[in-house]
Amino acid sequence: MSAVPADRLLITVAPTGAETTKADCPQLPTTLEELVATAKECEAAGAAMIHVHIRDDEHRPTLDLGRLTDTVTALKESTDLVVQLSTGGSVHDPLESRLKVLDAEPDSCSLTMGTTNFGDDVFLNPWPFVCELYQLSQDRGVVPEFELFDLGQVHALNRLLERYGLPAGGKVHVDLVMGVPGGMNGTTDALVAAVRDLPAATTSWSATGIGRSTLAVMLASLSKGGHLRVGMEDVLTLSRGVPVESNAQLVQRAVEVGQLAQRTPMTPDEARSLLGLDNLR
Template sequence: MARPFIMIAPNGARRSRADHPALPVTPGQIAETAQACHEAGAEALHLHVRDENGRHSLDAGRYGEALQELKRRVPGMRIQITTEAAGLFDVPAQLDCLRRVRPGWASISVREIAREPDLAPDVYATCAEQGTEVQHILYDTADIALLRDWQARGVVVREQSSVLFVLGRYAAGQVSDPADLDPFRAAMPEAVDWMVCAFGPREHACLIAAAQQGGSLRVGFENSLTDHCGQPHADNAASVAALRAQLERHLP
């Protein structure tokens, strides 16, 4: 079995260094983390940037600064920006971010764009026109049904087929389980370019289950700060290294 593709999600929209002292916030910290994670086996990074107060931001200038630093420090690493609303941004702001940043790769939650469905065609057409690869964020099978509808109606173009199955985001205590993957796979068996992230201490167990089924993996402090015993990882790179070691033991 081929080694699975690994993306690191080092910070997310909500956590801070108060949650873990090694959680990166500034462009320099993010780039340093990216370099360490790349050396530990991560091929890509899921990028969130923060404003001057440490809050989640979709500011094009802040993205530009972070992307430039990442290009300098880890030129061989793929970078995906987030368009996550995080309760702060509406769909016009998300669309404006995509137009101003013009990223090579972006994650987009279908349920967030569905807040203003009249703008959905503009969001996906903008990405297609400017060459931004889209990864659809899916939290449950209702999101899959929505994506299928948009695909059938041409709102989402044919080439925009990559998906991320999110396990445990809305579970009690944000605790995921490997079995949480089953409904996603059953509802979308045709998915070829699919990735999994999982919240809580069973993050790695969920990712091993995904890898055994041929999925790509997203790991990092956005989703879990600890191992299965509740012990904090030293940093994001330590989590990547631990996942890699488990993959070597569990995959043929």
């Protein structure tokens, strides 16, 4: 496929996450049926990639390989979305289980570039684990999305690419995760600093603002030519006191804001080209 036009906007939806409980948010998609229905709605609304966390029968976060494999299969059968599995899981998942996520054969995987204080918890990503996961993604032909929670992780990405070369597919796609208590602020200044220091090999980047930073980060990313990640993993209100009803609602808002910036939602096929998945066929 030819180069993706510069006015295209990659919208990734992160529909579930690992932090919010079903009891606190009944509209959160936690079953496979709910996740597939959400994926279809979000694709129709303008999303091109889905970032997936899964839950067990009690709606608790899990990295069960059978469930992950069934989820990837169902999403690929039901949609054209690029399927990205989280290798972060929940902050309590052991490193060994997180490495096995790639056995489910997703198109893409998240790859967080360092350890981060995550509220009262610690999201553990030691350097040897990062290196092992990256090399595994290269061997398996899974395209990583490098998740960066602070400026130190931006510089760690430079170090990783210098040591091990380009990812599978030859493209470098980054997501700036902003506004996490313990990570970089969800502000324009922080985004500009992070984008300034991205490796020269970076071919595309997106940003997501957690909670109340959602709109500020969305607008800052669009102003810098970046892409967007939205979803109920990251925010549960549209505005103060107004709960999100569905992930498709958040995708649609991203589409509308993108249109103001004269950006057109990317198709899944265009996303595959952007991310280098076309080069792995």
